[in-house]
Amino acid sequence: xxxxxxxxxxxxxxxxxxxxxxxxxxxxxxxxxxxxxxxxxxxxxxxxxxxxxxxxxxxxxxxxxxxxxxxxxxxxxxxxxxxxxxxxxxxxxxxxxxxxxxxxxxxxxxxxxxxxxxxxxxxxxxxxxxxxxxxxxxxxxxxxxxxxxxxxxxxxxxxxxxxxxxxxxxxxxxxxxxxxxxxxxxxxxxxxxxxxxxxxxxxxxxxxxxxxxxxxxxxxxxxxxxxxxxxxxxxxxxxxxxxxxxxxxxxxxxxxxxxxxxxxxxxxxxxxxxxxxxxxxxxxxxx
Numbered sequence: 001x002x003x004x005x006x007x008x009x010x011x012x013x014x015x016x017x018x019x020x021x022x023x024x025x026x027x028x029x030x031x032x033x034x035x036x037x038x039x040x041x042x043x044x045x046x047x048x049x050x051x052x053x054x055x056x057x058x059x060x061x062x063x064x065x066x067x068x069x070x071x072x073x074x075x076x077x078x079x080x081x082x083x084x085x086x087x088x089x090x091x092x093x094x095x096x097x098x099x100x101x102x103x104x105x106x107x108x109x110x111x112x113x114x115x116x117x118x119x120x121x122x123x124x125x126x127x128x129x130x131x132x133x134x135x136x137x138x139x140x141x142x143x144x145x146x147x148x149x150x151x152x153x154x155x156x157x158x159x160x161x162x163x164x165x166x167x168x169x170x171x172x173x174x175x176x177x178x179x180x181x182x183x184x185x186x187x188x189x190x191x192x193x194x195x196x197x198x199x200x201x202x203x204x205x206x207x208x209x210x211x212x213x214x215x216x217x218x219x220x221x222x223x224x225x226x227x228x229x230x231x232x233x234x235x236x237x238x239x240x241x242x243x244x245x246x247x248x249x250x251x252x253x254x255x256x257x258x259x260x261x262x263x264x265x266x267x268x269x270x271x272x273x274x275x276x277x278x279x280x281x282x283x284x285x286x287x
Contacts, residue, residue, distance in 0.1 A: 025192045027138040028098060031240050040076055040101045042235040046134070047078040048228035050274050053219040054133060054162060055082050057276050061158050063087045067128040070152060072117050073135035076101040077110065083129075084109045093124055118145065126154040133162035133274075138194050143205050150209035153281040159211060160278040163199040165218060167270040177223075177269045180237055180258035183250040187243030202277035211279025220273040223262065229271055230262045 028034055032042075058079075063069065067089040071080045074094035083089045084107060091109045094102050099114045115122055117132075118139060130149050136142055150159050168181040188194035206214045221229050237244065237255055244250055250258075261267050 027192050027194070030191050031188070031243055032236075034098045034100055036239070038235065039239075042232060042239070043075045043101065044078065045228040045232035045235065047076065049221045049232060050133070050162070050219070051078050051082065053274065054079055054131075054160075054276065055086065057217070057278070058083065058129065058131065058160060059087055061129075061160065061278060063089055063129055066090050068126075069093070069129040069131065070095065070124065070127040072130065072132035072149065074099075074102060075134075077105055079131065079133065080110055081105070081107055089129070093127070095124065117148075122148070124152070126157070127152055128154055128157045129160065130157070131160045131162075134164065136161060137163040137196050137199060138188075138192060140193055142198050142201075143208070146202070146205045147209045150206070150211055150279070150281065153211075155281055155284045158278055158280045159206065159209075160276065161202050161206075162274050162276045163202070164196050165199050165273045165275045166196050167220065167273055172269070175267070175269060176254065176258040176261040177267050179250055180244070180255060181233075181272070183244040183247050183254075184237060184240055186247045186249065187240060187245075190246070191240075191243040196272075199275050202275065203279075206277055206279035209279070210281070212282050214277070214279040216275060216277035218273045218275050220270055223267050223269060223271045225263045225265050225267075230267075233271070234259045234262055 032039065063083060065088045069083055069089050069092045071092055071094045074080050074096050077094055080092040080094040083092050091111060093111045093113055095113045095115050095117065096102065097116050099112045102112050113124060130152050132149060136145055139145060153159055166185055168178040172178050185196060203214050203216045223230055237259060241255055244255060245252060
């Protein structure tokens with residue numbers, strides 16, 4: 001397992017001026033730094049676990065030829081490329097605060113924009129599809145951002161949001177896995193403001209943003225030894241280890257035990273689910 005060559009930054013964060021983040025840090029700064037060896041591979045493991053269900057939903061909503069699409073927080077670009085290759089959309093603008101994982105994999109129709117979606121001047125145009133997955137959960141002001149993304153839709157366009165839902169409540173059996181997941185969610189909330197508790201409110205917020213035909217679904221992939229998802233969680237725990245142990249819920253030995261538990265074949269638990277919610281901008285009434 002890849003271990004850092006040097007300690008991670010203080011999981012409580014170092015920039016008190018970052019509004020909305022309890023610890024003052026941000027994803028990619030305090031934890032999950034893109035310059036750390038193996039980070040792109042970690043992101044790809046998560047994509048392998050969730051991409052098929054995301055693509056099924058996007059295509060069911062009509063994504064196809066002629067569509068101009070925006071992929072927010074595009075990561076390594078797996079969804080952007082599949083929209084182009086499989087759905088045949090006209091173009092995808094892939095946006096991320098750091099596009100290093102996108103720049104090394106060019107493809108026709110893929111445009112890159114290094115930008116911060118929370119910035120006041122973020123206005124890349126109008127799109128038939130706006131997609132954001134595992135992005136808003138790490139950012140403050142969910143309602144404002146959902147309204148902002150909805151405002152980037154052309155009439156008839158669709159906004160699709162995907163984020164994690166935590167299934168390791170206090171009623172779930174205490175196992176090495178559930179202990180690690182609870183510590184991870186609490187540690188990331190303190191360190192960078194990650195908050196999955198608001199994800200079930202997305203359908204309500206989409207309606208509040210003026211969208212119609214709003215609906216949602218949850219997908220929970222299985223935890224299997226050696227699977228991309230198990231590797232994703234193991235790598236994620238390694239990278240968020242300092243934030244996890246800072247909670248006092250686990251120590252280093254407990255994190256190591258949880259990683260071994262994932263590969264033991266005895267991890268009979270539900271992984272974090274992905275809630276996907278969507279809504280469509282109404283067609284403008286002709287004058």
